[in-house]
Structures are given as structure tokens and as C-alpha cells.
Amino acid sequence: MDQAAVRRACADGLRWTLLHAALWALFAGGRGWTLGIPTVALAVALSLWLGLRPPTMRAAALPAFLGFFLKHMWLGAWDVARRALQPRCPLQAAWHEVPLGDSSPRQRLLLSAMVGLLPGTLASRIDGDCLRMHVLDERLPWRATVHELEDHLQRLLGGAGR
Incomplete structure (x- = not known):
């Protein structure tokens, strides 16, 4: 894996983490992070494993x-x-x-x-x-x-x- 691919994977991982954490905070009312953190981590891992790119918004x-x-x-x-x-x-x-x-x-x-x-x-x-x-x-x-x-x-x- 070249350096550009590593940078893109790290950037995608960060964007997926922000997106999944925001969704958890929204749907769980900002509570339940004991379950939320592992859930967000699994969702990020699955998104990256599937090769999905995070959505970009204007x-x-x-x-x-x-x-x-x-x-x-x-x-x-x-x-x-x-x-x-x-x-x-x-x-x-x-x-x-x-x-x-x-x-x-x-x-x-x-x-x-x-x-x-x-x-x-x-x-x-x-x-x-x-x-x-x-x-x-x-x-x-x-x-x-x-x-x-x-x-x-x-x-x-x-x-x-x-």
C-alpha cells in the first residue's frame, strides 16, 4: 500500500468515525457511549473493510x-x-x-x-x-x-x- 492510499484510508477512517459517532449521538441522545464507542468502532471497521468511501456533502x-x-x-x-x-x-x-x-x-x-x-x-x-x-x-x-x-x-x- 503506497503512502497516498494510507493517507486516504486514514482520512476515510476519520470521516467514517465522525459520521458514525454523530449518528450515535443523535439517535442515543448523547448517552450510552459504553456501547456506542465499540459500535462506532465496528461500524468504521466494516465501512473500511467493505471499501466504502464516506459520503461528501456540500x-x-x-x-x-x-x-x-x-x-x-x-x-x-x-x-x-x-x-x-x-x-x-x-x-x-x-x-x-x-x-x-x-x-x-x-x-x-x-x-x-x-x-x-x-x-x-x-x-x-x-x-x-x-x-x-x-x-x-x-x-x-x-x-x-x-x-x-x-x-x-x-x-x-x-x-x-x-
Whole structure:
């Protein structure tokens, strides 16, 4: 292994460590580091062993992405609360296929995971260039929201776009 490869592996290891530690801190509420440190170390080791490169983010796109995502998380919470308080709230559930833009498999996987956090949507699988998903009420503007999320992810992580 030449010196450049060693430097890249060390830089990747550091970035994976920061990413996995941040995820642990976020999901564990900053606690449980007795379990978190070995878990982060195993996740970093696995990432490096698989030869995965850590994702790169464009910092300039982060505020817009966070604003969009937090807004829609709040709208989703509001929708759930409204439906809980008004059980007769009409639903028009349906399955749909959403065509995806030119994005990497990693971005598509992240999109499918994040779609479930948007109001009334849940992704089930990716078939070729389509995301198969279930929506609680197909009368809501869910399709535009999914495409907007995809655009934000492509700006944040880099990609060709739709």
C-alpha cells in the first residue's frame, strides 16, 4: 500500500468515525457511549473493510436541506396529530411509482429511507428508475414533495439531477 492510499484510508477512517459517532449521538441522545464507542468502532471497521468511501456533502446546500426537511417533519407531526384528534379524517390510500432522476444508488437508498419521514408516505422498494411507495392520501401534494427531497439530496450530496 503506497503512502497516498494510507493517507486516504486514514482520512476515510476519520470521516467514517465522525459520521458514525454523530449518528450515535443523535439517535442515543448523547448517552450510552459504553456501547456506542465499540459500535462506532465496528461500524468504521466494516465501512473500511467493505471499501466504502464516506459520503461528501456540500456545506452550502445543508441549510436549505435542513430547512426543507424540518418543515416537512413538522408538517408530518401536525398531520398525525390532526388525524388522531379527528379519526374520521378522510384517507385515500394508494400505491404509486415515482420516476427517479439520475442519482447514485447511495442517494436513491437514502431517498427511500427519508421518504418515510415525510407526511403520509412510505417507500417500499426501488425498481430500476422508479421508487414504489405508499401514500395515505393521494390527494395531497406528496409527489412534488418527494421530487423536492430528491433535488435537495442531489444538491447536498452531488449528482446529475432530473
